Amino acid sequence: STRQMVVLDLGFGTTIVSLFGEGGRLMQRQVRDSGVEKLLTAIAEHPETRRTLKRVGDIVLIREAIEHQTFIYGTTGWNFHNLYIQELTPWVESVLAPALSLAAPWMASANAIIAIGGGSQLPVIETVLQQKGIHTLKNGARAHVQGLLLLAKATLGQVSGGQ
Numbered sequence: 001s002t003r004q005m006v007v008l009d010l011g012f013g014t015t016i017v018s019l020f021g022e023g024g025r026l027m028q029r030q031v032r033d034s035g036v037e038k039l040l041t042a043i044a045e046h047p048e049t050r051r052t053l054k055r056v057g058d059i060v061l062i063r064e065a066i067e068h069q070t071f072i073y074g075t076t077g078w079n080f081h082n083l084y085i086q087e088l089t090p091w092v093e094s095v096l097a098p099a100l101s102l103a104a105p106w107m108a109s110a111n112a113i114i115a116i117g118g119g120s121q122l123p124v125i126e127t128v129l130q131q132k133g134i135h136t137l138k139n140g141a142r143a144h145v146q147g148l149l150l151l152a153k154a155t156l157g158q159v160s161g162g163q
Helices: 036-045 047-053 059-067 081-107 125-131 143-161
Strands: 005-010 015-020 026-032 112-116
Touching (some): 026 081, 036 047, 036 059
Parallel strands (some): 005 112
16 A cells, blocks of 8 residues: 555645655645634634724734633733634634545545644644544644755755765
8 A cells, every 4th residue: 555644734824735645745735725814813803802902903912822822812911712712613614624624535545644734733623633633743833844944955965966
């Protein structure tokens, strides 16, 4: 059997589902124009956020609070964990579930299924992915950058080594 790997890249503005074959060869790829930004925007524009802050929230502050798992908006002391949990379900239904559906035909033949990108490290989502047998990486938000660096180094090594 050929070795295949499915990669779900849950990024800020896009969700990319890729199937890689032997030697890391990209076999198929699906890109959706929706990502973590949709979740952050939903929290930022939520009526409770507007009521509390007297304006739309800053997605950078929301993102930092989620990444640090404090759910405290900036220096305000306001904890938006309940909003995060509330907005997670619509995000899963509109972003994560369609990505998993795109990956579904490839999952049965995959030797590994991994999730990268900041969305793979969202609280609750990381656990959900792991329960579905999808591996998340500790450095998931930077995994693609590190992979590209390794690829560039390998390519440069092949080019300079071949002269």
